[in-house]
Amino acid sequence: xxxxxxxxxxxxxxxxxxxxxxxxxxxxxxxxxxxxxxxxxxxxxxxxxxxxxxxxxxxxxxxxxxxxxxxxxxxxxxxxxxxxxxxxxxxxxxxxxxxxxxxxxxxxxxxxxxxxxxxxxxxxxxxxxxxxxxxxxxxxxxxxxxxxxxxxxxxxxxxxxxxxxxxxxxxxxxxxxxxxxxxxxxxxxxxxxxxxxxxxxxxxxxxxxxxxxxxxxxxxxxxxxxxxxxxxxxxxxxxxxxxxxxxxxxxxxxxxxxxxxxxxxxxxxxxxxxxxxxxxxxxxxxxxxxxxxxxxxxxxxxxxx
Amino acid sequence: xxxxxxxxxxxxxxxxxxxxxxxxxxxxxxxxxxxxxxxxxxxxxxxxxxxxxxxxxxxxxxxxxxxxxxxxxxxxxxxxxxxxxxxxxxxxxxxxxxxxxxxxxxxxxxxxxxxxxxxxxxxxxxxxxxxxxxxxxxxxxxxxxxxxxxxxxxxxxxxxxxxxxxxxxxxxxxxxxxxxxxxxxxxxxxxxxxxxxxxxxxxxxxxxxxxxxxxxxxxxxxxxxxxxxxxxxxxxxxxxxxxxxxxxxxxxxxxxx
Numbered sequence: 001x002x003x004x005x006x007x008x009x010x011x012x013x014x015x016x017x018x019x020x021x022x023x024x025x026x027x028x029x030x031x032x033x034x035x036x037x038x039x040x041x042x043x044x045x046x047x048x049x050x051x052x053x054x055x056x057x058x059x060x061x062x063x064x065x066x067x068x069x070x071x072x073x074x075x076x077x078x079x080x081x082x083x084x085x086x087x088x089x090x091x092x093x094x095x096x097x098x099x100x101x102x103x104x105x106x107x108x109x110x111x112x113x114x115x116x117x118x119x120x121x122x123x124x125x126x127x128x129x130x131x132x133x134x135x136x137x138x139x140x141x142x143x144x145x146x147x148x149x150x151x152x153x154x155x156x157x158x159x160x161x162x163x164x165x166x167x168x169x170x171x172x173x174x175x176x177x178x179x180x181x182x183x184x185x186x187x188x189x190x191x192x193x194x195x196x197x198x199x200x201x202x203x204x205x206x207x208x209x210x211x212x213x214x215x216x217x218x219x220x221x222x223x224x225x226x227x228x229x230x231x232x233x234x235x236x237x238x239x240x241x242x243x244x245x246x247x248x249x250x251x252x253x254x255x256x257x258x259x260x261x262x263x264x265x266x267x268x269x270x271x272x273x274x275x276x277x278x279x280x281x282x283x284x285x286x287x288x289x290x291x292x293x294x295x296x297x298x299x300x301x302x303x304x305x
Numbered sequence: 306x307x308x309x310x311x312x313x314x315x316x317x318x319x320x321x322x323x324x325x326x327x328x329x330x331x332x333x334x335x336x337x338x339x340x341x342x343x344x345x346x347x348x349x350x351x352x353x354x355x356x357x358x359x360x361x362x363x364x365x366x367x368x369x370x371x372x373x374x375x376x377x378x379x380x381x382x383x384x385x386x387x388x389x390x391x392x393x394x395x396x397x398x399x400x401x402x403x404x405x406x407x408x409x410x411x412x413x414x415x416x417x418x419x420x421x422x423x424x425x426x427x428x429x430x431x432x433x434x435x436x437x438x439x440x441x442x443x444x445x446x447x448x449x450x451x452x453x454x455x456x457x458x459x460x461x462x463x464x465x466x467x468x469x470x471x472x473x474x475x476x477x478x479x480x481x482x483x484x485x486x487x488x489x490x491x492x493x494x495x496x497x498x499x500x501x502x503x504x505x506x507x508x509x510x511x512x513x514x515x516x517x518x519x520x521x522x523x524x525x526x527x528x529x530x531x532x533x534x535x536x537x538x539x540x541x542x543x544x545x546x547x548x549x550x551x552x553x554x555x556x557x558x559x560x561x562x
Contacts, residue, residue, distance in 0.1 A: 040494035042456050042468045056453060057376045057495035117458070117466050254369055254389040255498040 004088055007146040011082050015141040018075045022134045023272060025072050028065040029130055030268035033185055034261040037061040038118050044111040069107060076103045079140065092143055099140065102133045120188035127182035131175065131275045138276040139283060152288045153219065159292075161215040163208075167285035170208045170229070170278040177201040178271055191244065198240060205233045205278065212285075221288060225281040232274050239267040345414035345508070347526045351550040355522040359403045359514050359534060362561035365394035371498045378453050379430035379496060389498070390435040391538050399518020400560055402436040403536045404488055404504040406511035407522065408543060410530035416508040418442035422479065425491065425501060427455045427471070432491065432501030436537070438511045439503060441485055447471065447478040454495055461489040464505065488535050502537050527552070534558040 032038050040058030047053040047063045055063060076099055083096035109126040116122060142148055157164060180194040212219075212226040246260040253260075368388040373380040393401035422444035426433045430451060439445055449455055449471045457478065458468040463486040471478060485507040493499035504511060512520035522532075527550040533543040539560045548554045 036497040037494050039458050039468045040456055042458075042470045048454065048470055048472065054454060057379075058497060059454065059495055062494075117468055252366075252369070252391075254371060254391060254500070 005149055007149050008086055008144065011086060012141065012144040012146070014079060014082060015137065015144045018072070018079050019134070019137040019141045021068070021072050021075055022137045023269060025068045026130055026134055026272045027265055027269050028061070028068045029127070030265040031261070032061045032065045034264045035061045035256050039114065041114065044114045069110065073103050073107060076100050095136065095140060095143070099133065099136050102129060102136060106130060106133055118186065120183065120186040123186040124179065124182045124188060127185070128175070128179050131178050131272050134272045135276045135279040138280060142280060142283065153221065155216060155219050155289055157289045157292060158215050161211055163211055163216065163285055164289055164291065166208055166211065167282040169204050171275065171282050173201045173204040174275045174278045178275060181271065195244065198237065202233060202237060205229060208281070219288060221284050225277070225284045229274070229277040229281050232270060232277050236267065236270045236274050239263060239270055243267040340415065342413050342415040345416045347524055349524070351527055352524045353527060353548045353550065353552040353554065355525055355530070355532065355546065355548060355554050355556065356519065357405065357556045357558065358519050359400045360398055360518070360557065360559045361394045361400045362559060364562055366392050366562055368392060373430060376430065376453055376496060378451070382429035382451070387431065395516055395518050397518065399514065400536065401514055401516060401518060403514040403534050403558070404436055404438055404502070404511065405514065405520045405532065405534045406438070406487060406504065406506050407508065407525070408531045408533035410528050411508055416440065420444070422446035424448065427451050427493070427499070430496045430499060432499055434501070434513070436488070436502045436504070436513045438513050439482065439505055440509060441483060441505055441507050442481055445480045445482070447480065449473060449475060455493050456495055458492045458494060459489065459503070460492060461486055488537065504535065532556050536560060
């Protein structure tokens with residue numbers, strides 16, 4: 001199917017830009033929560049009844065987040081129109097539409113959490129959907145690349161060390177961990193749940209990545225995907241420890257402390273990267289390691305490691 | 306603010322199935338029940354007073370100096386470093402900002418709230434006072450004496466929570482709380498160090514300790530009462546006492562680090 005689709009450099013670069021802006025949006029959202037600025041602008045969709053309120057104190061973070069979100073929303077509309085006009089892959093066209101629906105839902109959730117004074121279930125949903133949306137934009141960037149359009153290098157699934165099903169476990173467990181982290185940040189649960197689950201999700205990532213590195217080492221795409229996920233996860237674990245330690249150190253602070261904000265926001269951003277990397281790895285596995293019954297038609301076969 | 310109310314209803318409509326999760330901001334039915342009670346009457350001839358002192362034992366915790374640098378106008382309002390008011394221990398070893406009230410023992414009655422408003426000011430990007438006592442139904446007048454935008458977020462759980470902006474030179478806001486609630490924070494997310502506490506009492510027998518760390522509840526009818534002291538950091542303490550007709554009763558509370 002990919003062979004019928006010409007590579008469109010403009011669309012691919014636009015998709016990368018959208019993914020980068022979305023990561024910036026995740027950072028902006030993390031700053032709002034970490035700076036306790038979520039309710040600094042009580043009205044929505046306007047801010048203090050204006051399009052541009054005075055950018056002072058917490059308003060800078062909350063309204064800045066809204067401005068980046070608006071930009072991402074507009075970029076997503078352009079992306080969807082571009083995909084619908086140029087893409088032949090039906091599933092990618094639907095993915096473009098799904099991305100737009102997600103970003104609209106995300107905006108509505110953001111407005112609701114302000115108007116309803118940060119109820120934990122809306123704020124947590126808003127945080128989780130942000131992570132899913134970022135992964136979607138990364139996936140679109142992946143699907144529009146010339147490298148993707150060149151087709152898969154298929155490889156036999158090792159029956160003793162299956163990877164197709166296992167690869168899905170990583171994004172699912174990462175999403176669970178992100179949801180626990182978001183719920184803890186919005187005071188629905190204690191941080192202990194997020195901390196307790198971190199060995200589980202780290203273990204799952206190690207399991208998936210090491211299985212690829214040990215049993216599918218000759219497949220370059222899978223190997224790179226696994227190493228990337230491992231590297232990001234390694235950083236994320238230490239960032240999580242740092243973020244927690246700064247929270248303990250500043251437990252009696254009467255205002256958000258810069259070091260705590262910095263580590264927490266980087267932890268949130270790298271969490272988004274972990275999610276995206278696990279989704280990308282699962283996509284690569286499912287593309288390059290066909291189900292045993294589906295055969296290898298039209299693929300560049302690579303011998304298993 | 307009507308736009309916000311309209312938007313809230315519009316957005317909430319498809320989410321009714323999630324209403325069970327709740328936002329914790331609905332008023333409780335006790336307020337209506339109070340209206341059906343007989344009007345309270347205190348005979349001045351038998352009324353007495355309750356006094357006390359809130360002491361603090363141990364080393365007072367060092368309060369952090371607030372960093373106002375995120376807003377230069379807030380910074381300019383303070384010529385000297387301003388410390389957080391979470392724990393204010395007076396030179397005489399007593400504790401400020403403790404809300405004291407008669408928690409239990411008064412006969413069921415409806416106490417009419419004063420028409421005079423209680424005041425909460427935003428001055429120098431600080432709430433004044435830090436702890437405020439108010440009666441159910443009494444108006445609360447909120448001022449913004451600063452040249453900057455503030456939002457005022459009443460984080461009440463029993464009473465309906467609200468969050469409203471208050472630009473500089475805006476009209477004063479007037480609010481009421483219909484149910485007793487001791488204590489809840491009032492915060493500003495524009496300036497996250499700003500925090501005040503409000504205690505809503507169903508009767509007029511409450512006080513907040515100041516620079517002497519003492520309190521006096523006047524005009525109290527004779528009876529046996531549970532008196533409660535509430536501090537934002539050190540929590541609640543209570544004690545029982547009996548007040549004779551026309552008498553004076555004393556109860557002290559001790560906090561410590």
